[in-house]
Amino acid sequence: MASGEKSEVPAASETVVDQDMVDWFKELFDEESVVTSHSKPSAAGPESVPEGIEPRRYSLRDIEQKSLYLQDKNLVAAPLQGDNSAQEEILSVLPNRSLDRKRIPLILTVKGGSQGISCGKEGQPKLQLEDKDLIxxxxxxxxxxxxxxxKSYNSSTxxxxxxxxxxWYLCSPAEAHKPLMLTSDLGGAAITDFYFNRK
Incomplete structure (x- = not known):
């Protein structure tokens, strides 16, 4: 490579723009009809979906291709192949519209949007599932x-x-069949890099 040229491939730690998410947020929140529907509480109540808002579904797999499944009220990561692949839990996702959209704030849920992936309410973060509906x-x-x-993106994970x-970051233990956790040790033993593919 000639001196002064820049590589077009970002470093693994470099965050790049996730254009798909940027476009989705813009579609949801920049259209006049959608903005108007958000300007006041919905007459249909707190469980209603404002017009134009559609949850998205994603698979989440760590860089060792461990998928997620539910076990004893925990979200567990393991390689799921063959007949076991039907156990894979798919995330239902919507933006959190009150937070900085440039940082891609996503509300993550499982079981068709009926259980939220929570970081807990205590002084210390603890990953857990709560019966809170996505809408x-x-x-x-x-x-x-x-x-x-x-959500941060480095062009592949x-x-x-x-x-x-x-x-504190969502992480998958290196050992399979262990629950997802939170870690403050980014780049440590636990896996914090995931593939996030729309279904």
Missing amino acids: YLFNNNEEAKRFTFF HTFESASYPG
């Missing part, structure tokens, strides 16, 4: 914060930082 959380900004993760606990 309810979308319409309740303050409560949604503990279910919200800022994604990291998810807790909105409630800055510096």
Whole structure:
């Protein structure tokens, strides 16, 4: 490479723009009809979906291709192949519209949007599932914060930082069949880089 030229491939730690997410946020929140529907509480109540808002579904796999499945009220990571692939849990996702959209704040849920992936309410972060519906959380900004993760992208993998606990990241233990956790040791033994593919 000639002197002064820049590589077009970002370094693994470098965050790049996730254009798909930017376009989705713009589609949801920049259209006049959608903005108008957000300007006042919905007459249909807190469980209603504002016009134009559609949750998205994603698979989440760590860089060792461990998928997610539910076991004893935990979200567990393991390689799922063959007949076991049907156990894979798919995320249902909507933006948290009260937080900085440039940081891609996503409310993460499982079981078709009926359980939220929470960082807990105590002094120390603890990943857990709560019976909170995705649409309810979308319409309740303050409560949604503990279910919200800022997604960063490096052109191939994604990291998810807790909105409630800055510096704590969603992670998968190196050992299979262990529950997802939160870690403050980015780049440590636990896996914090994930593939995030729309279904």
